[in-house]
Amino acid sequence: MALVKSPKPTFVQKLKRFFLIDLIKGLGLTLKYNLGALTDKDAVAGHGIYTEQYPKVRPDVAPRFHGAPRLNMDPETHDTLCIACNLCAIACPEDCIDVIPMDVEIMVAGKPRRKKVLDEFIFDTSRCMFCALCQEACPTYCLELTQDFELATYSRAGFVWNREMLEQGRETVKYTS
């Protein structure tokens, strides 16, 4: 452990060192914070206290937040917007989406045609890394990652969401006290 070279101290520096000025400056700053916290004032900017008392106070979540997935529905007809194109499942790095289509008969210009629609949509949120590649891949803005981040369940099976859970959303308990 070699001694590190440093220049000889001047008299003022010696006095400062003797009177523990370096320690006192740090202590003064902490005292200022202590008093500022009592009055919720801060020397630089903002508040004196930075605690958000979750769950009493709900946090501010950004609009673009990658949260729980949701399948959007048409607001008027309440049909799903999903066209069962399977692009989200292909885009997912973790293979946690399973799109199960089915064929239905519809009449187009008097002739019966077969159309592929969505039957079941399985999303495994325990494997999901919330990277939003599926959201970007969806052509109809159906699959969307919402701002819900409270995804805890009591069992592993509870993490695998089916179409109904994805469309209706989940009821989570919001603690307010």
Add this chain to the structure above:
Amino acid sequence: MHQVEIATTQETLLDSPEMVLNMGPQHPSTHGVLRVVLKLDGETVIDLDCDIGYLHRGMEKISENRMYTQIAPYWDRLDYIAAVSNGLVWVETVEQMMGLPVPPRAHYLRTILTELNRIASHLLWLATHALDIGAVTVLLWALREREEILKIFERQFGARLTCHAWRVGGMPNDAYDDFNKDVRQFINNFPKRLDEYETVLSENRIWLSRTVGIGVISGADAIAIGLSGPALRGSGVAWDVRKSRPYAAYADMDFDIPLGENGDTYDRYLVRLEEMRQSRRIIDQALEKMPDGPVNAKLPKIVKPPVGDYYHSIEGPKGEIGCYLVSDGTAQPWRMRVRPPSFINLQALKQMCLGHLVADVVAIIGTLDIVLGEIDR
């Protein structure tokens, strides 16, 4: 698993003068699951060996079976503190291999957000380093600043930590509405906060006696081991990828790089604090100069770089992080190799720790600023 070179035998306490101590993977001060086996003579370290691999997730092997756009989220999990920088390495490697031009607005936004991430990573370094040495209050103050940056990331990218920030060809979304206002507010307050940290630490005699002369490594040794980042610059070697091989919009930015002199812990501490100030300067300039325009380029249907190999690196907060990509022309890479700065910086741990006391080992691990996600991949 790696066989540790120091024998951990069952010796009774009073028999031999040397003691083998295990700073196990579960430890509050080793920044992740790092196992350090120390051979001690009293309290002085006479031998040291690291045992890594506790966080190995097989990222490089996984990426051989994923498409190029799908690999980007995995890079965030490498150095999870500097996820935005890691994402930048990957997309720039792919873009440069494909020869894809990226719009200038994207370059500037990349610069701003990567520098914000550098500040966030250095703040976390300061927080944990001060915590290890005992000044607990600085931990919470630094995390409060980091919180502001993470809020900006949440509003811009949608996630705070593992952001999946960039896409090949640019970024998925333009800057959100209040982006300029938020970033300006942050960089206006930031210098005063840095002065606060300096008031508590930089001249404090206890801090000086814990960090001056501890963990010294000379410039020549640093180059020989292959260090990069602040660990290298603290020893006086002037090497910064942002200057020597500029990427993103760094060629247009005017900033200095701080260099230390003695290569000890205190110099690296000062270098990182000064780097935060320079980052703030870069963000300021980039906000002024940012052009308008699109933020992403037109991509082919499937991203397929031509056959060949390519290496690209950027200056991450921990050091030079690089990606070596071997492509065989298909939609999935043949081999992807990460150059992890923390892994290479960790090689210097033994040389830095020999002759110091056990309490210094914690300080030295803190000053190297390692992240186990990067070391183990």
Add this chain to the structure above:
Amino acid sequence: MWWRLSARSILFWERLIAEMLLLSPINLLNDLLLKFFSQETITFFVWPLIQILLVVTLVALWVAYATYLERKISAFMQARLGPMRVGPWGLLQPIADGLKLLTKEDFIPESADRWIFFFAPYIAVASAFIVFSVIPFGPDWAVIADVNIGLLLVLAVSSVGVLALILAGWSSNSKYALLGGLRSSAQMVSYEVAMGLSLIGALMFARTLSLSGIVAAQGSDSIWYIVYQPAGFLIFLISGIAENNRAPFDLPEAESELVAGFHTEYSGMRWSLFFMAEYAAMVVVAAIATTVYLGGWYFPFVYRLEAGGYHNLFVLVSVLVFLVKASIILYVYFWLRWTLPRFRYDQLMDIGWKWLIPSTLINIVLSGFAIFLVQALDGWRGIKTIQALDRGLNLTATGKVIMIIIGLAGVFVTAALLARINWRSRDFNLRTQRRNIRLVNLPKGKPAVQPGS
């Protein structure tokens, strides 16, 4: 049916309140007890028992709420809130913690030494609490036992606490707990020397070892001994902090890279006993510092209550004054812990042996010289420096000024001598803070790819 109180019972309550405020002793309660016990039993057994109960309750509550205050004060310093959920503003937090620890599983490791493991926490708590029997919380009945070697008893009994550490570390049968216990106890023993020696300077003025006598000496001289002995106060406080293993001297218990401390294997109520012992020891050091240097329960103008005849009120107010002063020193404990980084173990032992002990010795010599000077100057050319000698060394204004000047000069002399002794010390040579980093603007290289549009 309070309006049906008879005249006799109203008189009873009036008398009780009047006596509690005014008179001493509390005759009414004494008369009540005389119905059951003899006067001797009451004087020597029942009253002290009541005092002990009060003091133990007070100290236990103080210790519990010191943990709460530490959390709140540290939170405010860190711009956050601290405990808020349990009770309003988190005030019931210590009770919640206590209940949780009581209900935890109490296990003793299989290979541990059962009986020593069992007794070690009790020794720690007992030694910390026994000290409170001689501390003067207030003037008359607020001190349980005014022993005339009070200060010596305090130092001796608190040394027994070190034994508890060693026993705890040994009986845990763990390599790291033993090493942690040995390190902690070596640190405590080193700083006890400095603690004891630093008190001698103030004792020269008080001329008695009895703690009530020291407070009375400060009272009769109308001065706090911190004014005469600033160096002594600082040294006592620093060694007290190191004695309690508190930051910045808490490497043995905080730096868990080597050892998790002597109390690794303890859990539940046993661990909380160690925790209480640590905080009680902090309160002891704060109380002794208050008594010897900050004037104890003495505060100017409070004595007028006594003169007015409100004796018991005087005692209560004095107790309050004492608690406030000791709490200020506790605040200094918390303040230092959450601001300063911690010393390394060798730096810690350096400070104890090479800096504090020489400065206490220099302090003793200088104080002795100062008193000799004041006594010599008394009566020389008509200068009167000494007022009285019966209750401590009481000085006139001239004498006080001379003493203060010599005290301040002594601080500089001490610093110069310490610098001379320790000129080789590595840490001492970190004379200035250097900003040896330089900013370099490197030439820009060629980018890998031209930024296109």
